[in-house]
Amino acid sequence: MEFVEKSFENGLELVKIYSKTKNSYFTVAPERGAIVVLLNLSGKEILYLNEATLFDRTKNIRGGIPVLFPICGRVVDGKIFFKGQEFEMKNHGFARDSSFNIAGYIDMPDKNGIVLRLSSSEFTKRFYPYDFELLMQYLLSDEMFEVKMIVKNEDSSIMPFYAGFHPYFLCNKDEFTLKLECEKCFDDVEKRFIDLQDFKELDFSKPEVNLDFLDVGSSEVEITLDRDKKIVLLKDENFKNIVVWSLKDFDFVCVEPWMGEHEGYINNKFYYLEPGAIFEGWFAIKLANE
Numbered sequence: 370m371e372f373v374e375k376s377f378e379n380g381l382e383l384v385k386i387y388s389k390t391k392n393s394y395f396t397v398a399p400e401r402g403a404i405v406v407l408l409n410l411s412g413k414e415i416l417y418l419n420e421a422t423l424f425d426r427t428k429n430i431r432g433g434i435p436v437l438f439p440i441c442g443r444v445v446d447g448k449i450f451f452k453g454q455e456f457e458m459k460n461h462g463f464a465r466d467s468s469f470n471i472a473g474y475i476d477m478p479d480k481n482g483i484v485l486r487l488s489s490s491e492f493t494k495r496f497y498p499y500d501f502e503l504l505m506q507y508l509l510s511d512e513m514f515e516v517k518m519i520v521k522n523e524d525s526s527i528m529p530f531y532a533g534f535h536p537y538f539l540c541n542k543d544e545f546t547l548k549l550e551c552e553k554c555f556d557d558v559e560k561r562f563i564d565l566q567d568f569k570e571l572d573f574s575k576p577e578v579n580l581d582f583l584d585v586g587s588s589e590v591e592i593t594l595d596r597d598k599k600i601v602l603l604k605d606e607n608f609k610n611i612v613v614w615s616l617k618d619f620d621f622v623c624v625e626p627w628m629g630e631h632e633g634y635i636n637n638k639f640y641y642l643e644p645g646a647i648f649e650g651w652f653a654i655k656l657a658n659e
Contacts, residue, residue, distance in 0.1 A: 370474055372481040379424040384471070386483055386509055393511045398423065402465035403485040403505045406433040408514055410656050413598050415514075417539040417621035429465065432621070434516070434536045436505060438464035439497055441533030442612075442631035449634060452526065456496050461535065463496050464503065475508060480515075482508035489523070500524040513655035520648040529639035531629030533608065534652065537621045540594040542573040545622055549611060550587035554580055557631060571622075573615060578622075581630055582611040591657065592624060599657035602626070607640075607650040626652045 374385040383406070385396045396407040406423060408415040418432030429435075440449070440462040449458040459466070467487050475482035487493075487503040504519040522528040554563045557579040571578055590602040590611060608626035615622045628650070629638050642648050 370476065372476070373474060373483075381424060384483060386474075386481055386507065388481060388509050388511050389479065390511055393509055393514075395507065395509055395514060397483065397485070397507060399471055399485050400468040401426075401430060402436055402467055403469040403487070404430055404433045404435050404465065405507065405514075405516075406430075408434075408654070410514065410600075410654070411511055413656065414539055415594075415598075415600065415654060417537040417619075432537045434534055435461065435465045436518075437461040437533040437535055437627070438503060438518075438520075439530035439532060440634065441531060441625075441627045441629055442633065445632060445635070451529070452498050454498070456498065458496050462532075463493060467493065469505065472504060475506070477508075480508045480510045482506060482515075499526065499528045501528060513653055515653040516651065518648075518650045520642060522642040522644055522646050525644055527644065528642045529634075530642070531627070531633060531638065531640050532650065533610075533612075533625060533627035533629070535623055535625050536602075536654070537623050538592065538594055538600075539620060540598075540622050541596075542615070542620070542622065544593060544595045545571065545573075546591075546593040547571065547613065547624065548591040549582060549585055549589075551582040551585045551611070553583045555583065555630075557581055571613065571615075573617065573622075576617050578613060578615045580613045582613065583630065584609055585611050590624060601655050601657050602652065603655065604652040605650060607648075608652055 372387045376383050387394045393410045397405050422428045422431045443460050444458045469485040469487045472484040472486040485505045489500045500523040502521040506517040508515040593599050604626045610627045612625040
């Protein structure tokens with residue numbers, strides 16, 4: 370297929386998918402958690418990536434769009450209970466440490482894409498005692514990149530999870546702006562709720578920004594990455610929370626659509642998928658109209 374370009378770099382397979390016009394493209398690393406490591410929309414670089422972390426399999430990748438499953442957020446002491454038993458679980462789950470297979474490619478009249486698959490295995494059952502299939506579908510047109518997560522419960526038990534994504538947006542923090550509809554926000558650094566009526570702008574002079582915007586009412590989040598690069602993050606109702614995270618002296622801001630919240634499992638805030646049922650969640654990144 371002419372819109373697919375495969376390569377190997379430092380022993381890692383990378384798959385590049387082009388749009389119909391080849392004006393836009395993205396690159397995904399199936400073996401590194403199906404992470405999208407590069408996204409270029411009509412000549413504009415959208416994502417931050419620290420390449421050293423991509424090629425060092427002992428490290429979590431800092432950059433791209435990590436897939437968070439079956440948990441998004443922190444796991445206290447690295448332990449979690451499923452089916453009445455205690456299991457180890459890293460923050461943000463195990464999908465980002467898993468190798469996905471290429472399930473197929475998508476050739477539509479106006480979009481191109483790829484589908485990646487992760488199935489339950491001895492590895493996944495060390496952390497999550499369920500039979501499942503996780504499909505990641507990535508679709509690209511010239512001005513929009515779409516992500517669909519499809520979860521199939523192949524277990525005989527109801528399957529709890531809450532998932533999310535961790536996009537690292539490349540930006541100029543002096544020009545960064547964020548617009549969304551929300552009434553409640555928790556500062557996860559200072560451990561307090563923020564009065565959004567007095568909230569003016571993100572303070573990137575702090576060592577860390579970590580804000581959980583809860584129950585975001587808008588399906589669109591408007592983001593200015595710099596004066597020449599504005600995007601809109603679209604999401605469906607499954608991803609009700611938006612987490613904004615950044616570190617001082619790094620040129621990224623993460624704007625993360627999550628189904629749940631940090632430590633939400635403690636209060637049983639799971640999505641429960643019946644045996645044989647299928648969950649579909651969707652978000653997208655598009656260039657904003659000037």
